[in-house]
Amino acid sequence: MNREAAISVSHLTKRFGDFTAVDRITFDVGKGEIFGFLGANGAGKTTAMRMLCGLSLPTSGRAQVAGFDLYKESEKIKKNIGYMSQKFSLYEDLTIRENNRFYGGIYGLTNQQIKDKTQFMLEYLRLEGKADTLVRALPLGWKQKLSFSVAMVHDPKIVFLDEPTGGVDPVTRREFWTMIYEAAHRGTTVFVTTHYMDEAEYCDRVSIMVDGRIEALDTPARLTGQYNAKGMEEVFVQLARKAKRNDG
Amino acid sequence: MMETRVRLEGICKDFQSGKAKIEALKEISFEVEEGELFGLIGPDGAGKTTLFRILTTLLTATRGNAWVDGLEVVSGYKEIRKRVGYMPGRFSLYQDLTVEENISFFATLFATTLKENYELVKEIYVQIEPFKKRRAGALSGGMKQKLALSCALIHRPGILFLDEPTTGVDAVSRQEFWALLRNLQKQGITILVSTPYMDEAGLCDRVALVQEGRILDIDGPGAMAKKFSKPLWAARAADMYRLMKDLKADDRVDTCYPFGQYHHVTFKKEKEEMARIEKSLMDKGHTGLSLQPIGPTIEDCFMELMNQ
Numbered sequence: 007m008n009r010e011a012a013i014s015v016s017h018l019t020k021r022f023g024d025f026t027a028v029d030r031i032t033f034d035v036g037k038g039e040i041f042g043f044l045g046a047n048g049a050g051k052t053t054a055m056r057m058l059c060g061l062s063l064p065t066s067g068r069a070q071v072a073g074f075d076l077y078k079e080s081e082k083i084k085k086n087i088g089y090m091s092q093k094f095s096l097y098e099d100l101t102i103r104e105n106n107r108f109y110g111g112i113y114g115l116t117n118q119q120i121k122d123k124t125q126f127m128l129e130y131l132r133l134e135g136k137a138d139t140l141v142r143a144l145p146l147g148w149k150q151k152l153s154f155s156v157a158m159v160h161d162p163k164i165v166f167l168d169e170p171t172g173g174v175d176p177v178t179r180r181e182f183w184t185m186i187y188e189a190a191h192r193g194t195t196v197f198v199t200t201h202y203m204d205e206a207e208y209c210d211r212v213s214i215m216v217d218g219r220i221e222a223l224d225t226p227a228r229l230t231g232q233y234n235a236k237g238m239e240e241v242f243v244q245l246a247r248k249a250k251r252n253d254g
Numbered sequence: 255m256m257e258t259r260v261r262l263e264g265i266c267k268d269f270q271s272g273k274a275k276i277e278a279l280k281e282i283s284f285e286v287e288e289g290e291l292f293g294l295i296g297p298d299g300a301g302k303t304t305l306f307r308i309l310t311t312l313l314t315a316t317r318g319n320a321w322v323d324g325l326e327v328v329s330g331y332k333e334i335r336k337r338v339g340y341m342p343g344r345f346s347l348y349q350d351l352t353v354e355e356n357i358s359f360f361a362t363l364f365a366t367t368l369k370e371n372y373e374l375v376k377e378i379y380v381q382i383e384p385f386k387k388r389r390a391g392a393l394s395g396g397m398k399q400k401l402a403l404s405c406a407l408i409h410r411p412g413i414l415f416l417d418e419p420t421t422g423v424d425a426v427s428r429q430e431f432w433a434l435l436r437n438l439q440k441q442g443i444t445i446l447v448s449t450p451y452m453d454e455a456g457l458c459d460r461v462a463l464v465q466e467g468r469i470l471d472i473d474g475p476g477a478m479a480k481k482f483s484k485p486l487w488a489a490r491a492a493d494m495y496r497l498m499k500d501l502k503a504d505d506r507v508d509t510c511y512p513f514g515q516y517h518h519v520t521f522k523k524e525k526e527e528m529a530r531i532e533k534s535l536m537d538k539g540h541t542g543l544s545l546q547p548i549g550p551t552i553e554d555c556f557m558e559l560m561n562q
Contacts, residue, residue, distance in 0.1 A: 203514070
């Protein structure tokens with residue numbers, strides 16, 4: 007990878023008591039890359055992601071996110087990243103415009119910037135005329151696409167997507183990935199987790215965590231070749247089956 | 255002679271949201287036979303949970319009728335509750351009781367014991383037995399799911415309703431869960447299971463595809479795939495993103511959807527000359543191009559039906 011690193015992680019570790027949730031993970035994510043962060047339930051993905059977002063301090067190791075140090079500059083990291091999860095994203099009892107104002111305000115955008123962003127977003131999502139609709143009243147597929155746009159309201163350098171397409175219909179799921187591609191082409195780095203293995207194939211590179219460690223990291227094509235598999239699903243199953251950590 | 259275990263006739267459910275009426279279910283009719291593993295497949299908001307709640311007598315329909323195990327769901331609700339097992343989508347056991355206490359609580363409700371039905375739940379229970387003194391709230395997602403299934407089975411139900419048991423679960427645990435379901439089916443239990451994962455359709459005997467409160471189609475997964483209306487092609491090139499843009503911009507292309515390593519493409523004309531399509535893509539500078547016929551998956555069918 008010759009491109010500039012957006013995320014650079016070295017021996018990052020998180021221990022809870024005598025339990026090592028994340029065990030010396032080391033990797034770089036390039037600027038504008040779509041990086042798939044896979045692993046079985048309980049492998050340590052969420053813990054790792056929380057550290058990279060500046061929400062949880064590592065036990066040891068080093069990391070730079072968007073050019074900032076994880077220990078000393080976590081507030082700057084938070085300003086330069088976007089985050090979206092399947093579970094929580096938008097306020098259902100606020101309108102689209104209000105959600106944008108809220109999130110834009112949190113990230114310190116000016117009123118004019120928020121106005122312009124809202125206009126751009128409504129056009130991009132073809133939701134013109136819906137600015138004053140309550141989020142609650144929108145179809146689910148729209149909500150996910152809107153959440154993504156709101157997570158990008160402050161033009162973050164990196165966007166973290168935690169299972170963004172769970173439960174979404176197959177057409178919307180693909181429209182969502184088109185948005186991811188477009189964001190990456192504009193230079194945003196995308197760090198994404200998913201349980202859909204076909205989506206793993208859409209990533210530039212994929213890492214697979216097993217028992218707190220990164221067991222594999224490469225392009226989907228090379229991983230598929232290396233594990234003599236038909237696709238990423240098989241690669242994932244081969245690796246995740248090796249897990250010793252009891253899921254209890 | 256197979257008996258019908260679940261029957262729905264024109265089930266509708268409306269909800270009032272402020273001034274708006276939301277039609278959660280629109281004229282749902284189907285039957286599930288004894289011993290069948292029947293899948294309800296569709297995204298969030300399709301109405302799967304509402305349908306399960308009606309069949310498990312937790313909610314009444316606005317219109318239409320439904321029967322479970324030969325009993326009408328409104329008049330027979332007390333008896334139905336003894337005969338069905340239900341695992342809701344959201345974890346609904348007592349978080350502050352231990353694994354053991356939860357099981358014994360549900361067993362007691364149905365006037366039975368774990369010991370009495372140990373054979374039925376054994377395969378699942380042995381995996382959580384090492385943690386039997388742990389509070390349910392402190393279990394991992396996978397373990398909670400196994401505990402919930404054990405509790406749903408403890409009274410030896412004839413029919414099992416599982417609402418999205420594999421949502422948010424990794425690919426390996428999903429495979430294991432489906433293997434468990436197959437084994438329960440072998441013991442004669444009729445199973446209705448809902449899922450948003452289209453690839454799980456192939457593991458069911460029959461599936462209903464649901465979207466926005468309507469059934470798009472009901473059939474065996476193999477038979478359903480055969481109904482796909484057009485020849486389907488799998489396209490691949492070095493730059494998949496540009497390939498998709500170019501295919502979508504091509505007048506001859508009807509649909510183009512990314513599917514893992516490939517894009518699935520249909521053409522407006524039944525017999526489009528692939529050589530010509532390939533050439534025009536090569537002229538646009540694509541390398542590593544391949545265009546092969548491929549059999550449709552349930553997800554292809556779902557999208558075709560959605561677009562109709």
